[in-house]
Amino acid sequence: MHAYEKIRAEMLRRIASQDWPAGLTLPHEEQLAEEFGVARGTVRRAMADLVEQGLIERKRRAGTKVASRSAHSSTLTIPIVRKEITASGAQYGYKLLTSEIGGAELDPTGHFARAQLLKIASLHLADGQPYQLEERLISLEAVPHAADHDFSAISPNEWLIEQVPYSAVRTVLRAEAADEVQALHLKIARHSPVFVIDRQTRLDTMPVTLVKMSHRAASFSITTTTNSAG
Amino acid sequence: MHAYEKIRAEMLRRIASQDWPAGLTLPHEEQLAEEFGVARGTVRRAMADLVEQGLIERKRRAGTKVASRSAHSSTLTIPIVRKEITASGAQYGYKLLTSEIGGAELDPTGHFARAQLLKIASLHLADGQPYQLEERLISLEAVPHAADHDFSAISPNEWLIEQVPYSAVRTVLRAEAADEVQALHLKIARHSPVFVIDRQTRLDTMPVTLVKMSHRAASFSITTTTNSAG
DNA sequence: AAGTGGTCTAGACCACCGC
């Protein structure tokens, strides 16, 4: 175990035991470095992890304070749908539903500013059963060669993730009552619960793609785990 | 803009432009340090961010490779429900529904091993309207003084988060059709979609609490953002 | 204005692991 890990563990212990209660201002880096018998950089390395976990807050001049916990923060990982399905042991299937090219009228959200758009609907299947309905808009400004690509064999999900780097993603999760399109393709009754992931991807300031992924409710869950520092 | 930020941006550019395609082994730290005219530590600082974003993968002896992107990874933050409501400008309200003490029979999941349990149901309101139904089990082994606490004024959500440090959290998100309890308290029709967050919290290996938070579908969303390096 | 955290350096040594 490295020095910074020991220091991090000890600081974690003090916070957990309320030895360092929420709101307390900690000793300076130099004081802690002296206490633990290490260089200042090693203390900084330990504290960096605690900052990332949201356990402490640091500000120049004001010092380092134990954060009052006001939220759980976790890492949420959404894998490529094909890998998600095969990882569960099921057979992966894919079907292109519709594909059309048009202008801003395809984009009800106004996320894209008057760009040429490619609109694709497709279905991902697990063991032949509908698993995820993918409704996607792709900016042909950001990804010009998408117009020439044949999405009947490879899903846009997979193709885009390999082709286009993104710099910022906005993800919204919600529960919805199935509309007609969702009910039809997911083979569920109208108004059944569906789990929806909306994602907007940008490259710098340019919108790249906007996707709505609908899952049959019972079949979908996301698991997150905080990275424990202990 | 600091040196490490410039370097990170330049490396990001090379990856984005496929100048450094996925799978490529990058030059060593020392070579990059020389190229950019900085110390090795500064290059490391830049690369740390890229590792965290999942854009590169590093292994001793094997070197640094551009990662082939296979998943989106985001930070998911679930705030205290009261803060979530007041942040939206609505008036926060809270109501204790039921509270009882019992044994393992209260725990259908088997998460708690034969501990004394406190079972609490409560409701969080936004502008007087039901917002979240909170159904919670608390281990009295982990939090003995919870039995003596009056939860009619302060929600267990808020009280626990201040009282008990946790070390690991498991979160599952899903869409459900409302059952009778959910329909009654959230004032929605049975089988309407509800957005459910299940959370299990442990302190080291000891289970602390298990909570099911149900939201009216239309009213709930979680937003995640990747920390952009650009 | 001063004290805090943040960046950066130049160097040493360590530890993992693929060749």
Added chain:
DNA sequence: CGGTGGTCTAGACCACTTG
């Protein structure tokens, strides 16, 4: 075994921000 990334040091200087 050797080369890579990982840790650590002792120091300098910078920049933010609050008292």
